[in-house]
Every structure is written in C-alpha cells, then in structure tokens.
Amino acid sequence: MATNPMHQFQVNRIGPKIEISGIDLSFTNASLFMVISATFVTLLLLLGTREKKLIPSKVQLVSEMLYNFIAKMISDTAGKKAKPYFPFIFSLFIFILFCNMVGMLPYSFTVTSHIIVTLTFAIFIFVGVTILGFIIHGFKYLKIFVPSGVPIVLLPIITVIEIISYLSRPVSLSVRLFANMMAGHTMLKVFGGFVISLGLIGGWLPLSFSVALTGLEILVAFLQAYVFAILTCIYLNDALNLHH
Amino acid sequence: MSDLEDFKTRLKIAKSKLQNEKSEKKGIFLGNAFKLGTELIAAVIVGTIIGFILDNWFGTKPILIIIFFLFGAAAGITNVFRAAKRMQKQED
Numbered sequence: 001m002a003t004n005p006m007h008q009f010q011v012n013r014i015g016p017k018i019e020i021s022g023i024d025l026s027f028t029n030a031s032l033f034m035v036i037s038a039t040f041v042t043l044l045l046l047l048g049t050r051e052k053k054l055i056p057s058k059v060q061l062v063s064e065m066l067y068n069f070i071a072k073m074i075s076d077t078a079g080k081k082a083k084p085y086f087p088f089i090f091s092l093f094i095f096i097l098f099c100n101m102v103g104m105l106p107y108s109f110t111v112t113s114h115i116i117v118t119l120t121f122a123i124f125i126f127v128g129v130t131i132l133g134f135i136i137h138g139f140k141y142l143k144i145f146v147p148s149g150v151p152i153v154l155l156p157i158i159t160v161i162e163i164i165s166y167l168s169r170p171v172s173l174s175v176r177l178f179a180n181m182m183a184g185h186t187m188l189k190v191f192g193g194f195v196i197s198l199g200l201i202g203g204w205l206p207l208s209f210s211v212a213l214t215g216l217e218i219l220v221a222f223l224q225a226y227v228f229a230i231l232t233c234i235y236l237n238d239a240l241n242l243h244h
Numbered sequence: 245m246s247d248l249e250d251f252k253t254r255l256k257i258a259k260s261k262l263q264n265e266k267s268e269k270k271g272i273f274l275g276n277a278f279k280l281g282t283e284l285i286a287a288v289i290v291g292t293i294i295g296f297i298l299d300n301w302f303g304t305k306p307i308l309i310i311i312f313f314l315f316g317a318a319a320g321i322t323n324v325f326r327a328a329k330r331m332q333k334q335e336d
Contacts, residue, residue: 055247055250055251055254056250057250058253061254061257067282105303157315160315161315161318161322162311162319162321162322164290164291164294164319165287165317165319165320165322165323167290167294168283168286168287168289168290168291168304168316168320168323169286171286171289171290172282172283172285172286172287172323175282175285175286176279176282178279179282180278219281223278224278227279231264231279234330
C-alpha cells in the first residue's frame with residue numbers, strides 16, 4: 001500500500017465529519033497543508049517586516065526580495081496600471097509557491113496536485129479579470145473577440161476561434177500547474193519504489209535518479225508558481241489595456 | 245560589528261546573484277517551454293467540449309463536435325503563436 005505511487009494524493013478526513021446542507025465540509029489533510037502553507041507565509045512576512053533595518057537581516061532580505069521580484073514582474077508585464085492588483089498577485093504567487101514547496105517535504109501532501117484546487121484558482125482569476133474588463137471598458141471589452149483588420153468574410157470564424165481561445169485560458173492555467181505537480185510527485189514515488197524493490201545491489205541507480213529528480217522538482221515547484229503568476233499578469237494586462 | 249557582518253553576507257548574496265542571472269534566465273525558458281504545450285491542448289479540449297454540448301442541444305450528433313474540434317485546434321495554434329510572440333518580445 002505504501003509503495004502505491006498514487007497513495008500520496010488521497011484526501012483523508014481529519015477529525016469529525018462536518019456536513020452543511022449535503023456538502024461535505026470536513027477538515028481534511030488538504031486543508032491542513034493549506035493552513036500550514038499559509039502559516040509559513042505569514043510567519044516569514046511578519047518576521048521579515050518586524051524591524052525595518054537599513055541593513056536588513058536575512059529574513060528581511062528574503063521578504064524584500066520577494067516583494068521586488070513580484071513588483072518588477074507586474075510592472076514588466078502589465079504596466080503601471082496594474083499596481084493596485086499587486087496584493088492579489090503577490091498572495092497568489094506566494095501561496096502557490098509555499099504549497100508547492102511544502103509538498104516537497106517528505107510525508108507531506110501537495111495541495112496543488114489536485115485539479116480542483118488549481119481550477120478554483122484559475123476560474124476565480126478568469127471570472128475576476130472578465131468582470132474587471134467589463135467594468136473598465138463596458139461593452140467595448142467584447143472587441144477582444146474581434147481583432148482589427150480582418151476581412152468581413154473571415155470575421156465569424158475568427159470570432160469563434162477567439163472565443164474558444166479566451167475560454168481555454170482557465171483550463172490551460174489550471175491543467176499546467178496540476179499536471180506538473182502530480183506527474184513530478186508520482187515519478188518521485190515510482191523511483192523511490194524501485195530503490196526498495198531492487199535492494200542494496202541494484203538500488204543505487206534509481207536512488208541517484210531520485211536525488212536528481214528532487215532537485216528538478218524544486219525547480220518546477222518554483223517555476224510553476226512563477227508561470228501561474230506571470231500569466232495572471234498577462235491576462236490582467238489584456239483586460240486593463242485593450243489592444244489586440 | 246554585527247551590522248558589518250550583515251553587510252558582508254548581503255554583498256556576498258548580491259555578487260552571487262550577478263553570477264546566477266544567466267542560470268535564472270535558463271529556468272524561465274524552461275517555464276516557457278512548459279507553457280506552450282498546455283496552451284495548445286487546452287484550446288482543443290475546450291473546443292471539443294463546446295461542440296459536444298451544442299450537439300446535445302441541437303441533436304446533430306457528430307457534425308458540430310467535428311467542426312468545433314477544428315475550431316479548437318485553430319484556437320490552440322493561435323494561442324501558441326501569441327505566446328511565442330510574447331516570449332520574443334520579452335527577450336528583446
């Protein structure tokens with residue numbers, strides 16, 4: 001059972017069963033690890049901003065670097081107009097990053113390897129950005145489905161393609177994060193299983209693979225959080241500055 | 245004295261960051277590569293699902309799903325094209 005590579009993705013209930021109008025709202029290990037990630041984030045940022053020294057301590061340095069990293073990313077991709085949305089993108093990035101990183105610890109649970117979690121993020125962003133676009137531009141926002149300079153004959157086809165392309169945003173956003181996390185963790189577990197079954201004689205090769213894959217997975221954990229945040233910025237940019 | 249020590253570690257981090265800039269960029273390229281694949285697949289999936297739903301509504305079973313699959317593929321290629329264009333802009 002412990003060698004089953006998919007066992008690590010099972011959601012188990014912790015504590016009593018809570019059911020409100022037919023919806024199971026029990027506290028699970030997924031919720032537990034979300035709470036742990038959120039606690040880590042809060043601790044890091046609280047400690048980092050406790051004493052604001054001119055020559056920063058290491059914790060302060062890390063939190064300032066995180067701030068700079070996201071602030072630069074937003075101004076590079078979405079311009080000055082996106083400044084008010086900094087808190088949203090910062091919390092999104094840092095929460096996904098910590099969920100991914102906490103998932104890399106042994107015996108932990110990777111929250112982002114479940115599509116329901118990533119799809120919820122993505123749909124929230126998608127709906128939010130669409131509403132924002134309509135608030136800022138009114139019905140002119142529908143222009144993003146009608147690129148300029150297209151012959152009238154082609155217009156119906158192009159519009160359908162644009163609409164499908166727009167609707168595919170949340171799907172690609174969520175599937176990318178979920179698939180990367182799940183595939184990586186499954187692979188780690190499979191190689192770990194090989195180490196056990198090949199024993200002392202042949203187990204060294206998969207063990208070295210496991211070590212290399214762990215390094216790769218940490219890179220992927222960071223990259224996927226980064227890609228998620230930067231794509232959110234790009235979608236925000238499309239809604240804020242209407243030009244296609 | 246401890247402030248000086250802090251400054252030393254900070255200098256060290258800044259120096260190593262300068263060296264690491266290249267490998268960081270490599271990582272971003274890897275992220276871009278991951279991006280393109282899903283971009284293509286997602287549009288095809290969404291197009292096919294739309295075709296499936298519309299087919300169920302109008303009762304024209306196989307026709308709309310084929311048409312919207314093709315539309316989805318076209319949208320996917322548009323997505324990839326745009327993502328690639330964006331990457332080129334970032335590089336400049």
